[in-house]
Amino acid sequence: MGFEAILGKVSEYLWSVPMLVFIAVVAGVYTIATGFLQVRFFKDMITQTFTGKSSASGVSPFQALVIGLSGRVGTGNIAGVATAIAAGGPGAVFWMWFIAFFGSAAAFAESTLAQIYKKRVDGEYRGGPAYYAEKGLGWKWYGYIFAVVAAVSTCLLTPGIQANAIAESMNNAFGITPLITGIALVAIVGYVIFGGIRRIAFLASYVVPIMALFYLLVAAIVIFANIEQVPSTFALIFSSAFGVDSAFGGIIGAAISWGVKRGLYSNEAGQGTGAQAAAAAEVSHPVKQGLVQSFSVYIDTLLICTATALMILMTGNYSVENPDGGFLVDYANGMEAGAGYTQAAVDGVLGGFGSAFVAISLFFFAFTTLVAYFYIAETNLFYIVRGEKRKIFSNIMKPLFLAAVFFGTVRSASFAWTLADIGLGLMVWVNLIAVILLYKPTILAFKDYQTQKREGLDPVFRPSQVDIKNADYWEERELEEEMQRKTV
Incomplete structure (x- = not known):
């Protein structure tokens, strides 16, 4: 068995039935415990996004959102959706929706925990699974496990698929060879990551919202041009999701597996990466x-x-693979699943503009994801390495990260996806174990937020009042407030 085949088996094992069940359990527990916050607190989600300002140590809630989105909105939104449909059929889309709805509760839990147990490191807020494993569970060794897994995954395993998708789309649209794309990408990414979190936040604040709006606008034009297909398309998604459709009824397992896998790859709920962006925010209460x-x-x-x-x-620009070989349907005429599906879809309505637009959109989406990956890798490196050695190891990590980016542009898409799936799978397993074990402080903080809101207050977190221990940053803040009151 070759090296790539071995890696494929590792990926299959990580994403087997136990993983899917575990994700569903964690998401379900927090959904029920919070009374379906996904619905009840939707207004608060929007309000808190645009409330608050940055500080010398942290970014604003909106900046933290777009830093998180810069990691979430990337290859998974364009090429990932295509690969999910190709492997799991149209029904995979429903399971992407499913994991997004319930997974948002897991994203809430991990991000709240990241805020509760965040620390100020070298003048900037840092946090995430490694920090809440150490402080919340009291398992420093487990914090090191996640930090190593996350640093290796986001530095070496996951960057390749973003770079590969950029190279593929640029080649499709403009005939630019992957080698040239790789060199240019390394130069641009290198400029940003050497600028620190402030440059990352500035870039994400402008690029992500603007490109997302333009992408949704073009999508609306394509959908409107095919408006008569809307009822039948939704019917196809739902029938395929539950094995009713005659063409795709035999691959319901693949629909669930690939829908969840690609959904999680895209939205990162439960992965722990979004939690690290959340920790960087300047807020008065973790739940915000x-x-x-x-x-x-x-x-x-x-x-x-x-x-x-x-x-x-x-x-109709897609194909669906038959697990036994060949295709169940081959509307894309053998085209490799990826950004090409989306480019062909837009081209069909807007002519040659489609390939170029999707390539440019994918470049910005994937580029900001690459930058976010480096921030996550560095955050976990700073957890592992303390003191003066941090800067030395950070300078070692940067060329390794850039090498992984370049390597991704010149390797096959299938190999890049396999590496990314392994990196994601490892992070999900390690992170969700900590998230479910830290149920108590998460729910205590949530109830405290609810209580203060009912009293008409702008919630402020004071860990001593909710019996949460080892929340070092918040304890120091609470002590400072007490000293100020005594002085007055």
């Missing part, structure tokens, strides 16, 4: 940023992924 990050899952999957799926399905 938990709600903001929960909202970002909706933006990613229910808006952008759905737009891509509808364009592909309504225009």
Whole structure:
């Protein structure tokens, strides 16, 4: 068995039935415990997104949202949706919606925990699974496990698929060879990551919202041009999701597996990466940023992924693989599943503009995801390495990350996806174990937020009042407030 085949088996094992059941359990527990916050607190999600300002140590809630979105909105929204449809049929789209709705509760939990146990490191807020495993569970060794897994995954395993998708789309649209794309991409990414979190936040604040709006606008044009296909397309999605459709009834397992896998790859709910962006926010209560990050899952999957799926399905630019070999349907005439499906869909309505627009959109989406990956890798590196050695190891990590980016542009898409799936799978397993074990502080913080809201207050977190221990940053803040009151 070759090296790539071995990696494929590892990916299959990580994403087997136990993983899907575990994800469903964690998401379900937090959905029920919060009384379906996905619906009840939707207004708060939007309000908190645009409330608050940045500080010397942290970014604003909106900036934290777009940093999180810069990691979420990427290849998964364009190429990932295509691969989900190719492997799981149209029904995979429904399971992407399913994991987005319930997964937003897991995103809330991990992001709230990241805020509760965040620390100020070198003048900037840092947090995430490694930090809440150490402080919340008291398992420093487990924090190191996640930090190593996350640093390796986001530095070496997951960047390749973003770079590969950029190279493929640029080649399709403009005939630019992957080698040239790789060199240019390394130069641009290198400029940004050497600028620190401030440059990352500035870039994400402008690029992500603007490109997302333009992408949704073009998608709306394509969908409107095929408006008569809307009822039949939704009927196809639902019938395929539950094995009713005659063509895709035999691959319901693949629909669930690939829908969940690609949905999680896209929205990152439960992966732990969004939690690290959430920790960087300057807020008065952890739940505020938990709600903001929960909202970002909706933006990613229910808006952008759905737009891509509808364009592909309504225009008939897709193929679905037969597990036994060949295709169940081959409307794309053997085209490799990926950004090409979306490019063909837009081309069918807007002519040659489609390939170029999708390539440019994918470039910005994937580019900001690459930058977010480096921030996550560095955050976990800073957890592992303490003191003066941080800067040395950070400077070592940067060329390794850029090498992974370049390597991704010149490798096959299938190999890049396999590496990304392994990296994602490892992070999900390690993170969700910590998230479910830290149920108590998450719900205590949530109830505290609810109580203060009912009293007409702008919620402020004071860990001593809710019996949450080892929330170092918040304890220091609470002590400072007490000293100020005594002085006055």
